[in-house]
Amino acid sequence: DIRGSIAHARMLASVGVLSAEEMESILAGLDDIRVDIERGDFCWTSELEDVHMNIEARLTDRIGEAGKKLHTGRSRNDQVATDIRLYLRDAIDEIVILLKQARAALIELAEQHTDTIMPGFTHMQAAQPVTFGHHLMAWHEMFRRDTERLLDCRKRVNVMPLGSAALAGTSYPIDRQMTADLLGFDSISENSLDAVSDRDFAMEFLSACALIMSHLSRMSEELVLWASPQFDFIELPDRYCTGSSIMPQKKNPDIPELIRGKSGRVTGNLVAMLTIMKSQPLAYNRDNQEDKEPLFDSVDTVTASLRLYAGLVPSIRAKTEKMREAAFRGFSTATDLADYLVRRGVPFRDAHEVVGKSVAYAITQDKDLSECSLDELQQFNGDIEKDVFDVLTLGGSVSARNHIGGTAPEQVKAAIARARGLLRE
DSSP states (O other): OHHHHHHHHHHHHHTTSSOHHHHHHHHHHHHHHHHHHHHTOOOOOGGGOSHHHHHHHHHHHHHTHHHHTTTTTOOHHHHHHHHHHHHHHHHHHHHHHHHHHHHHHHHHHHHHTSSOEEEEEETTEEEEEEEHHHHHHHHHHHHHHHHHHHHHHHHHHSEEOTTOTTTTOOSSOOOHHHHHHHHTOSEEOSOHHHHHHOOHHHHHHHHHHHHHHHHHHHHHHHHHHHHSTTTOOEEOOGGGOBOOSSOTTOOBOHHHHHHHHHHHHHHHHHHHHHHHHTTOOSSOOGGGGGGHHHHHHHHHHHHHHHHHHHHHGGGOEEOHHHHHHHHHTTTTTHHHHHHHHHHTTOOHHHHHHHHHHHHHHHHHHTSOGGGSOHHHHHTTOTTOOGGGHHHHSHHHHHHHOOSTTSOOHHHHHHHHHHHHHHHHO
16 A cells, blocks of 8 residues: 555646655655554554555644645545455565475476376276376476466556546546556556546456465375375375364375365455455446455465475475376286277277277286287287387386377476476576
């Protein structure tokens, strides 16, 4: 609010509404008030209704009549709309930095595990082998989209409504472009009615926050599963976990669980904001006072969650042998056998049938396809040759997916290099 008032005062002086002396007095008074607020020495009173009137009243007490002139050419309607945009602009910049820190942590961990094989899942069933690095880079892609979404949202946040006054503009000879330049806005609102009542930018921001938390929740769910004895893929450090009050053997993944739960409140904030705005006529309505709590809460929740993840990710210890053993179970290279037969000219549907029979046989023998002999496999199709074992191994399976976006270690390393380049932009 003080930042906006300083810029407004400078503009009023430039167009002759304030004298140079009045402007300097106002700027000095506002700076003193900012110091008081930062120190916790400012006495807020509900009798003055809001932050704007509290600051203006204190300014007038300190500098006299000049303080009463500060509000010339503006309304609390365009003032609060400007303040929210300044706040969200800063919040977006902070969250983008935190997203980049989390992305950097994922990249570093992925680089350590470009060759670590684990099962990939669909429907929570082991499907095909992938590398742990590839999986981590999938998380990175979520955060990359979140970053891009916020940066795009920032363009619509960074539009200045100040000068719209209550709803129709002002008759004073204001210079809106000067004010926008002083406050770092990219552009100026085109319509005063829309400018004071628009909260699209806030809803868009909350939507981006809800998506960030949805991604964090999905990641948290996987961490919770992987840390369980049933999977035993990873170990989380003690500082991100707690024990049970009655079961001493347990190590509960508290931080992932809490973040998974907090995704609900941020989604709720988005729904609340959409509901607040859905039936409002132009222009400003007092309903808009309800926009602050969902915004502030979402910013606090997202920033706290991202800070925790940026610290949690580097401390994840992968149990590589457990991951590999799990990938070996469940016939995760069955698709590779089908692809092998197709490359030999067998129609895919016929190849699919051959693989089904091969898997059924292997189950009766209690072994994986890669453990079957060539003779055993050839009883289902004579086109199978010795080189089939090059694709039936876990390493052969992941290495075969050697294209952009694939799980081959070579491609994961390339994806990491590209991701590092994006972070430097």
